[in-house]
Amino acid sequence: MSTNGDTPLVEMRDIIKRFGTIEVLRGVDFQVNRQEIVGLLGDNGAGKSTLIKILTGVYSLTSGDIYFEGNPVTINSPHEARTLGIETVYQDLALVPLMSIARNFWLGQEVTHRIGPFEVLDKPEMARQTRDALADIGIHIRNPNEPVGSLSGGERQSIAIGRAVYFGKKLLILDEPTSALSVGETRKVLDYTLAAKERGLSVIFITHNIGHVHQVADRFTIISHGQKVGDFYKDEVSELEVANMVMTGEVPDRLRLVPKNGAD
16 A cells, blocks of 8 residues: 555565464554554554564564565564664653663764763763754754653653654654643643654554544554454545444444446
8 A cells, every 4th residue: 555656565464473373463464554644543452562662672462464665584583673663652662761862862873072081972972963853853852961861751752753863764763652641741742753753763653542643643444352353544544434333443434435347
């Protein structure tokens, strides 16, 4: 379902996942095109989190195939997912509250310089580049040396999103990014999500808030009880219809109609 005829960035085919005798995913197909925001939706226990954990190497699949940029891949760990260019911003953000914004921004990829036989952190350069990189996508911070623990939830989300954009990731996965945020902070996170797309990233947006994801997504993939309900572009389905499909797993009659013999 590529929108521009190009090879999809991510394609997961016939994904099955069993935990013992319990089949959590039952032949799910999932696709993300380049520079596309996909809302991955489903009720609690639908299987969407399991699908993403397979894509990010947290879980191994029971059977099925994963393709990244058209090439078959096996993702055995989150590190391998990040190496491919997949960055996940989890609900808990994986930021270190006592460390500065700059240290969190560069975590695992610190800028250093040599003093005699020693290699030390170049904190001024990290602070400068952090401020410039975030400002480049519209995120303005007071002080890059400020501890992350002093920031609001929306500000923390912005730092995590900005980090993924700066380090040239190809796919950004946002897990409940607007949960427990104020209206104003939610608007900012949605704006930063759109900015990430404008910078060339693809985004998977996982949420229970249909109203939020409906503002930014190009397409919705809905999962119910381990099976895909369907893929729907935003301009062909209403917010209410999306919510009903998430709750019931049933596709509206008008969306079931398929043209016959290739007719429009």
